[in-house]
Structures are given as C-alpha cells and as structure tokens.
Amino acid sequence: MIQNELSRRRLLGLGVGLGAAATLTLTGCGGGSSSDRSGAAGNGGKDYTGPKVDLKLWNGFTGGDGEIFKKLVDQFNADHQKIAIAVNTYRWEDYYAKLPSAASSGAGPDIAVMHMDQLATFAARGVITELDDVAKALELNEADFAPTVWKGGLYHDKRYGIPLDMHPLGFYYNKAVMQKAGLDPEKPPTNRAEYEAALTELKKSGVQGFWVSPFQFTGGMTFYSLLHQWGGTLFDADVMKATFNSDQAVEACTWLVDLIKQGHSPANVGQDADYLALKSGKNAFNWNGIWQINDLKKSADVQWGVAPLPQIGSQQAAWANSHNFTIVKQRSADPNKIAGAKVFINWLSQHSLDWAKGGQVPARKAVRESADFKALPEISSLAPELEYAAFPPAAPGLGEVITTFYTAFNEAALGKKSPKQALDDGVAKANRQLEDNRKKYGS
Structure with missing residues (x-):
C-alpha cells in the first residue's frame, strides 16, 4: 500500500490519543448560545436564498476517498451559484489537534467532517453546534438510518452530527x-x-x-x-x-x-x-x-x-465507525453561512451513493437499498454489518x-x-x- 494511505486510515477508526487535543473550551466562540442563532439561519438545509457565501470545509480524506470527496464538492459548487465551498484536507491526527484552536481564533472551518467517536468531545467543548433543526426540517429520523448510526450523532439528547457513512x-x-x-x-x-x-x-x-x-x-x-x-x-x-x-x-x-x-x-x-x-x-x-x-x-x-x-x-x-457532518461555532455567527452549510450537508447526504464508491457504506437507508448501491458488490457485501456494528459510545x-x-x-x-x-x-x-x-x- 502507498504510505499516505497507511497513515491516513491509521486514524480513520478512532481519534487515537487525541482526546486531549480538543480540551480547549471555546469561550466566546459564537458569542453565547449559538443554537439560538443557528435555529434562525435558513430553513434547516432545504434550500438557500440569501446572498452568496464562501464556506470553508475541513476533512481528513487524504487517500483515494479524498479525490471522490473533492469531485462531489465541485459538483455541489457547480449546482449552487450562491454557495462556494473551499476544501482543506489534513491528516486526521493533525486535523483533530488543529481544529479547536483554529475555531477559537476565528480561523477554523464552517463545516467539519468528524468521526462519530469525536462528536461528544467536540460538542462538550463547544467547538460544534447543534443540528436538530436540520434533522427536523429535512424530516430525517432513525428510520432513515441504522439506529446505531443515528444515535451516534447525539450528545446529551441533542444532535451534533448528520451521519454520512459507516466504515466497518x-x-x-x-x-x-x-x-x-x-x-x-x-x-x-x-x-x-x-x-x-x-x-x-x-x-x-x-x-x-x-x-x-x-x-x-x-x-x-x-x-x-x-x-x-x-x-x-x-x-x-x-x-x-x-x-x-x-x-x-x-x-x-x-x-x-x-x-x-x-x-x-x-x-x-x-x-x-x-x-x-x-x-x-x-x-x-x-x-x-x-x-x-x-x-x-x-x-x-x-x-x-x-x-x-x-x-x-x-x-x-x-x-x-462513521463520518458525520458538523457545523463549527464561530466567534461571530453568520446566519447566511450557517444556512448555506446546512444546504451542503443535506445535498451530500443525498448524494452518498457517489461517496460509497470511495469505500464507505452509505448511512441513508434508501441509498443502501438502491439497485445502484447493490451494483457495488464488494462494498455492499459489508452493508449487513451496519445492523450489528459495535460503535464507540457518545462520551x-x-x-x-x-x-x-x-x-x-x-x-x-x-x-x-x-x-x-x-x-x-x-x-x-x-x-x-x-x-x-x-x-x-x-x-
């Protein structure tokens, strides 16, 4: 295997030893209750009608999956003239260490891809914001996903992640x-x-x-x-x-x-x-x-x-484990950026069949049950494991x-x-x- 692929997925499963990397409490990040502000930002990702916004997205897809991810972002940008997503890719071990201080200083991303086992840590430290309104507006619920994946996006009964996939x-x-x-x-x-x-x-x-x-x-x-x-x-x-x-x-x-x-x-x-x-x-x-x-x-x-x-x-x-989309709290929340980020999260969740080709089982049930996904025989052969997957707890x-x-x-x-x-x-x-x-x- 090529060396960068080996190092990439060595952190793919669990944020090994990186719990302390997120111990920085983001006091002042978002200037108070960001959930109040984000709740008023758009309509939970159904569409976007505001002025043009430029959004930063961070991820750790440094292998072949990164190429597929960037193509999907390019497709989104082409389809949405008022939302421009710029992608920054880091090794997962660098990514989780870098994110808290970057967010605190105002230099962080608007959207962050995050493993399920990292959500609780970053939610507890105020790095990411609640996404209950996204799930409600898009009428997403446990029936749309495997229960284990859906529940993994919760921390203290509030949703912080919209699941994209499962990798067993x-x-x-x-x-x-x-x-x-x-x-x-x-x-x-x-x-x-x-x-x-x-x-x-x-x-x-x-x-x-x-x-x-x-x-x-x-x-x-x-x-x-x-x-x-x-x-x-x-x-x-x-x-x-x-x-x-x-x-x-x-x-x-x-x-x-x-x-x-x-x-x-x-x-x-x-x-x-x-x-x-x-x-x-x-x-x-x-x-x-x-x-x-x-x-x-x-x-x-x-x-x-x-x-x-x-x-x-x-x-x-x-x-x-599972990749989730999160929205990062900002020092000064921009409702238009938050609304645009939610539109992107919804769009890519709906296009998770294309993401599956990078070697992931889509989180959404309708995609997993589609004939197109079943036409990916090796990847779809592992989809049954979703029903009994042993995910890390939300702590x-x-x-x-x-x-x-x-x-x-x-x-x-x-x-x-x-x-x-x-x-x-x-x-x-x-x-x-x-x-x-x-x-x-x-x-």
Whole structure:
C-alpha cells in the first residue's frame, strides 16, 4: 500500500490519543448560545436564498476517498451559484489537534467532517453546534438510518452530527491460498467451527492462515469485534467504568492469543504485515477495514474476496465507525453561512451513493437499498454489518481511554502479560482516565 494511505486510515477508526487535543473550551466562540442563532439561519438545509457565501470545509480524506470527496464538492459548487465551498484536507491526527484552536481564533472551518467517536468531545467543548433543526426540517429520523448510526450523532439528547457513512471491519480472504490448502475459495468460513477447521487445514499446507496483529490496525479492532461477539463491552452503560476485563473479554482475548501459541500466526507481527501477507499469499485471512477494498481492486494479481466478519462468539458484531457532518461555532455567527452549510450537508447526504464508491457504506437507508448501491458488490457485501456494528459510545474524551484498551491488547498479543493481567491493568488505568474526563468535561 502507498504510505499516505497507511497513515491516513491509521486514524480513520478512532481519534487515537487525541482526546486531549480538543480540551480547549471555546469561550466566546459564537458569542453565547449559538443554537439560538443557528435555529434562525435558513430553513434547516432545504434550500438557500440569501446572498452568496464562501464556506470553508475541513476533512481528513487524504487517500483515494479524498479525490471522490473533492469531485462531489465541485459538483455541489457547480449546482449552487450562491454557495462556494473551499476544501482543506489534513491528516486526521493533525486535523483533530488543529481544529479547536483554529475555531477559537476565528480561523477554523464552517463545516467539519468528524468521526462519530469525536462528536461528544467536540460538542462538550463547544467547538460544534447543534443540528436538530436540520434533522427536523429535512424530516430525517432513525428510520432513515441504522439506529446505531443515528444515535451516534447525539450528545446529551441533542444532535451534533448528520451521519454520512459507516466504515466497518470486513473479512478478507485470499482465494488462491485457500484453494492450495484444499478449501473451497468461494465458501469462506462464517463461524468458529468453520474458521478453526480452515486454519487447521491451512497449517497442514504450511500456511499460518490468520496473522494476529498486536497493533490497533488491525489486531486491536479484531479484538474489539470479538469482545462484542462474546457479549462483552468496553464500558458500562453510563461509561462510568471500563469493563473490558470481563470474563467475556478475557475469553475473546485468549482465543486470539491462543492462535499465536498454536502456530496459526507468527508472534510479534509488524504494523500492516498482516494485510501485506494476505496480498502476497503468505496468509489466507485478514480482518481489516472496508477502506482496503479499493486497494485490493487495484491488485490484479491477487485473487481475493470480502465478506462480513465470521461469528466466532455467541453473537454477530463488528468494529465500525462513521463520518458525520458538523457545523463549527464561530466567534461571530453568520446566519447566511450557517444556512448555506446546512444546504451542503443535506445535498451530500443525498448524494452518498457517489461517496460509497470511495469505500464507505452509505448511512441513508434508501441509498443502501438502491439497485445502484447493490451494483457495488464488494462494498455492499459489508452493508449487513451496519445492523450489528459495535460503535464507540457518545462520551467526551474517550480517545485516550480506548487507546488504553488497545495497549492492553498489545501487551497480551506480544506475550508481555497474560490476557487477564493485561486487561485488568488496562481497566485500572482506563477507570482513572474516565474519572479525569468527568472532572475535565463536567459530565
């Protein structure tokens, strides 16, 4: 894979370690209750009849999806003579660190693309404004989206994000490697028994079939998925305590670590080596993000397939995140700019089929159910995961806490600690971080 793509999606899933980047409270940003002002700005995105406005839009789409995104913005600009959108693209890790101070100084964007797990942090710090009027005016509701995606845009029962897409983990398999091991390349395993049987056959043929990465990308996300498949959670219902050392979590982690001990995976797998091994025929299975589909489609020499994650535990679950559109609070709110921003958000949400071609599952149900989306076979094959996707909860400052979760898994996968000890130690640290967050964010 090209280097910028690797670095781009390394932050695609969770704003790793960036919770503190948004700790700047934007006092004076918007000069009081911006929700009062934005509520009077236009008609929630149905149309725009004011004077011409120039809007800045920030995003982190530095890979191939960025090209598709910019084309969509160009199309919007051509169709809307009174609204001009200028796009600024940064690496996600730079983007989230830069946004709070830029907004506070008046140099920030009008519109910001934001991952679902970042919404609560930026809402709690007053960086983004409420969008309930957009949802109401456009008659958007939970029925238009998957419930998990729709609810992920809420913080304290107020909407701060309009969901654009969902990007889950998918199950990638190398058909040629499977065939050499005597497996049916058109029937990838779908459950634990089939998965373990396939790994046994692959091992007999001299192939370590499933490389367990100790890093967030992608071993940590694999464990995240399995923890939920076993019926566990990262936190309790109120996100007051970490729970990723439960019996279910330990069992899920042990299953992964045992694959290394049993020789189905090398020890100490390097960053991205699991995915590169799939492409080069050194392993057969890889759990990775939907964003890898377009990369594999460029690899004509690789015989591959993609399917929803196998159900290893007692229920289906898959790590996922979602891009949301937000409107950034300004030092001096301009109702016309706010109205124009809402029109753009509505327009791109309606054009999310084109966005899907960049490697995303559209958030809107009508688009997912369209024949045009189903004509994208690889991407649409992962759409069913939307119904059981394991999204991060809506709580501010979770970036660093979830990093602690991934660090705990790293220690277990590298054999530095037993799964139980690694998770117990991680939970102890995570609980201290959660307590600090309650003090920092007042919730």
